[in-house]
Amino acid sequence: MHIxxxxxxxxxxxxxxxxxxxxxxxxxxxxCFPESITKKLENAKFAIKATVYTEERKYSHGYNETxxxxxxxxxxxxxxxARDIYKGGDLFGGRYIKITTPGNDGLCGTRIPIPKNIxxxxxxxxxxxxxxxxxxASVSSCDWIVKANGLSPYQKSLLNFFKHTSE
Numbered sequence: 001m002h003i004x005x006x007x008x009x010x011x012x013x014x015x016x017x018x019x020x021x022x023x024x025x026x027x028x029x030x031x032c033f034p035e036s037i038t039k040k041l042e043n044a045k046f047a048i049k050a051t052v053y054t055e056e057r058k059y060s061h062g063y064n065e066t067x068x069x070x071x072x073x074x075x076x077x078x079x080x081x082a083r084d085i086y087k088g089g090d091l092f093g094g095r096y097i098k099i100t101t102p103g104n105d106g107l108c109g110t111r112i113p114i115p116k117n118i119x120x121x122x123x124x125x126x127x128x129x130x131x132x133x134x135x136x137a138s139v140s141s142c143d144w145i146v147k148a149n150g151l152s153p154y155q156k157s158l159l160n161f162f163k164h165t166s167e
Contacts, residue, residue, distance in 0.1 A: 030108035032142035037155060040144040041162050044129035046088030046137060049148050049159075050080035050097070052112050052124050057103070074103025078112055083125065086163040091132055099130065099137045108140035127151065127159065 041047055056077045059065075063073040082095045102109030115121050125148035130139035139145060151159075 029106055030141060032108065032140075037144055037158060040129050041087065041158065044087060044143065045131045046091055047086040047127070047129045047144075047159070047162060048080075048082040048088075048097075049084040049086070049125055049127055050082050050099075051122065052078050052080050052114055052126055053121055054079040055112070055114055058100075070106075071103035071109075072107065075100045076103060076109065076111065080126075080128075084159075084163065086159050087129075088132075091137070097137055099128070099139055100133075101139050105141060108142055110139060110141040110143075110145060112145070123149075125149065127155075 035043070056079075058075045058077050059068060060073045060075065068074060078099045078101070080097050080099055082092065082097055085092070085095075101111075112126060113124075115124055127144065127146050127148050128139050129144040130137055131143075132138070146155075
């Protein structure tokens with residue numbers, strides 16, 4: 001009788017593992033290497049203080065909301081005005097910049113909240129570090145993205161150091 005119960009238990013465990021493997025086969029994950037703010041600034045291609053005005057959803061490779069419900073081929077494109085450029089000023093053709101981020105957090109995408117009213121948008125300033133991919137600016141949840149009005153004195157001095165050394 002114990003042998004039969006052991007076989008049933010093994011069958012149940014096997015069934016549970018098969019179900020779990022099917023559940024996790026489509027899982028995606030973002031993994032960021034922990035870095036200090038100094039390292040994030042050193043490794044980034046650009047660092048800016050920007051006012052974020054608009055967010056636009058863009059799908060690539062002919063996908064849309066129906067054919068890509070997980071957002072694997074979705075990007076968010078932000079229209080920003082660079083108020084201060086701490087690093088990488090030569091990468092941009094001006095202060096109005098388009099910045100993209102992957103469409104879901106599993107691909108390290110990050111969403112930047114945009115206030116509904118115009119007055120709120122004027123004060124929607126963010127510090128962003130990021131990279132250049134295929135000629136366009138890109139940010140991810142692994143980068144340093146914080147509200148500009150919440151910086152510590154140390155963070156402000158660090159940004160000013162990078163601003164003066166990159167000019």
